[in-house]
Amino acid sequence: MRSVSKYFDGGDTVANYKLDMEVDDGEFVVFLGPSGCGKTTALRMIAGLEDPSDGEIYFDDDRVDGMPPADRNVAMVFQNYALYPHMTVRENIEYPLKVRGVPPEERDERVAQVAELLHIEDQMDSDPGEISGGQRQRTSLARAIVREPSVFLLDEPLSNLDAKLRLEMRSELKRIQNELGITTVYVTHNQEEAMSMGDKIVVLNDGTIRQVAEPEELYERPRTTWVAKFIGSPPMNLFEGENRGGTVHLAEGNTLPTPAESSSSTVSVGVRPEDIDVSTDAPDTDWTLPGTVKTVEPLGEYVLVNVEVGGSVVNVKVPHTDATAGDAVHLTFDPADAYLYDENGELVA
Ligand SMILES: Nc1ncnc2c1ncn2[C@@H]1O[C@H](COP(=O)(O)OP(=O)(O)OP(=O)(O)O)[C@@H](O)[C@H]1O
Ligand SMILES: [Mg+2]
Structure with missing residues (x-):
């Protein structure tokens, strides 16, 4: 992102202001900040669901702002992951491949692979209504992963899960991201999640970047009193x-x-x-x-x-x-x- 800003309401609301940052290939980057600081907006601009008011976004050397979401090969998972209720887990995961005209044999193979990766092989024939919240979340992740996107965008994907499941999914997600080596941007306001999962953390407040650092450095050297008061429990x-x-x-x-x-x-x-x-x-x-x-x-x-x-x-x-x-x-x-x-x-x- 090069000096990316996003204004709403004719400029009265500044959701993001001059964001300058880079995500390396295969890196797991976390956007961390309090509610309303502009995390989701920044992610939506990377996905192409929102156009920047100013600045440029690149994937490698290709400028992507202005490019439709479908051409960016990104997969986004939201907090309120919506599965198709009338389809089984298998059909839900298979759906994006079907839409893209992937032949049935290859579809079966890829669906089986992600199901194994996410440990949901035993739920494949169930309806979303018959499985647990964690299994539903895994299914929605599987549906995103099966497309083999070049960028994975996750917006507080674990916040609907109970504490124990969150902890489990945290390490699961990290494992999967490691195995696939897929470039990931993960949004959360939970600093424990950010610290435990991120290769790099981008701390946002009031739409601006306050610090970009590896988790340890962020804790060891908070650059401003604002970051110092935000990181650590209690800070x-x-x-x-x-x-x-x-x-x-x-x-x-x-x-x-x-x-x-x-x-x-x-x-x-x-x-x-x-x-x-x-x-x-x-x-x-x-x-x-x-x-x-x-x-x-x-x-x-x-x-x-x-x-x-x-x-x-x-x-x-x-x-x-x-x-x-x-x-x-x-x-x-x-x-x-x-x-x-x-x-x-x-x-x-
Ligand atoms: N479509 C919109 N129209 C007007 N204002 C918006 C719109 N989307 C976001 N905003 C505003 O932009 C700011 C940033 O919102 P954003 O959703 O990016 O925050 P967030 O960091 O994701 O917050 P949360 O942690 O609560 O999800 C907020 O002030 C919000 O009200
Ligand atoms: Mg948000």
Whole structure:
């Protein structure tokens, strides 16, 4: 996509603004962002269901914007995958091949192959009404895959499934995409899904790209405070304050060491919940953030402690704690684990 924008309502609604990005051959790219950020619109422009208001879209060296969807050889699967109710699973999968005039023998072969790939061989003679949600989703994926498209476009295809099935389908989809090596763009607002499936994640907000990065890099180096506040569960804690001589002075009088040098007078220090320690005794350090425990949530794998520090809530993840609600505690962290953002919310270090 080269500087692709999409406006609706005569320009009053900006769904996408100057999107610049590239998807490599065989890559699994995820569009991640909150509701209304323009994910579906971007995908629909790749599919040809929507024309860009501005900019260019290429498949390899061929410009495709303006080209009808049927000529692009893309397959799109939506959240509300609609199967033909009066056709069996087999007939549903076979349908796109029939429409394209593929001979019966080749049809049978290709349908059998995708059925095996998606593990739905045993449901082939059932009607869509007789199978589970996960099996229906597999059927709609099979119907898309059987066409052997050059690009696979998926718009929140797992959001109608229950948590367990979602998890299963997540790794299934990734496996299938790997096996077929098919270039895929996957839309979701679920960051766990994005992180676990994507080779590359495109973070969108307000129709614009905020960051393009591999999952690990996105987590390790969120480029702006916006991305920092979006990625992670719970996301990074940010402490805004005044930067004076290597110390950040927070509004409520607390001070923090700066994790890096910056000429910015207003900065934010960012610390992930898992990088903060909580103690009920005052630790022997130059500085601490004194606070009060609001809640303690034992989540099995870790304990999530919400601590009120100077009027804002800090999320802390620890393996274990003796602290309970109402306790006065001290928060500390290693400045080497912290991030520094400048007055524009851009990552300094
Ligand atoms: N056909 C349309 N006419 C007018 N506005 C539209 C149209 N399609 C999308 N929009 C607007 O464009 C913006 C982006 O919508 P889009 O559907 O791309 O968001 P999304 O990221 O897919 O959201 P969600 O996660 O809720 O599906 C929204 O403000 C939406 O209201
Ligand atoms: Mg959408």
